[in-house]
Amino acid sequence: MSEAFIERITKLAADTKAKTSKPRKGETFVEVDQSNVRDFISRLVNEVHVLHLSTITGLDLGQNFGVIYHFTYDRDWVQVKTLVPKTTPTIKSIVDIIPGAILYEMEIHDMLGLTFEGNPWINQKLLLPDNWPADLPPPLLKTSKPAEIRKRLHLEVEKK
């Protein structure tokens, strides 16, 4: 990673009140506030030209949801992390900046129940089965119970 590139990202992070760290070689980790994350990503794409979004990770961190956007640039990583409180589980979508994010956002909505505002397909199922009961909590929350979900999906068979 060139020094100039790191400098541009650090400057951008300072503009949007973000914290940067370098956990390992070739990786820049940026922690942004939820209100600034869209602004940061749009400037990352349009000004620094980090164009490739590798994936988005959703995390269940107890009080908060964590969302990490993994960007790659040449051979280096730029990870953008933000926290979303569980009391208001919505975050603005980045589909208008990076159209390829649509499926990643749908996956996180399926698995954690986090809503991405502005994603046109957010209410469609991507990975969950067709007969998924609407009243079940999302499956990858730490509080969800796999055995109960299996029972509801008629996958448990009573052994004789």
Add this chain to the structure above:
Amino acid sequence: MLNLLEQLAKWSRKRSPWVYHINASSCNGCDIELVASLTPRYDIERFGAILVPSPRHADVLVVTGVVNAQTKDRLRRVYEQIPEPKLVIAVGACATAGGVFKGCYNAGQGVQDVIPVNMFIPGCPPRPEAIMYGVLKLLGEVK
């Protein structure tokens, strides 16, 4: 006369087991090994076994992968379309007992919970020799 015809049918069934393969959410590892057993190196076709494109032409159903909520009903529907007499072979660790997905919210514990299974071939994935051994052993037991 009828007895002779029945014997002829049994003999021909044993020498031409037509196989329909269904992937019930497998990772493709077992599928590749199944295809490898059809290649000239192992050549399961010398025993008369060929892959058929429709379950209605098949005698043997080969299932790979863990059965989940999405594939469960579809697997049962395919099984019901196969004409009698039919045999089911579960190939791979996932199809026999759930494999690495056992205990997951969306995964069952093997094919035998959904349809009756005649032969289990464990392994992750099983070698082509193991698949051929299983198929031939099963056919040897067809009386």
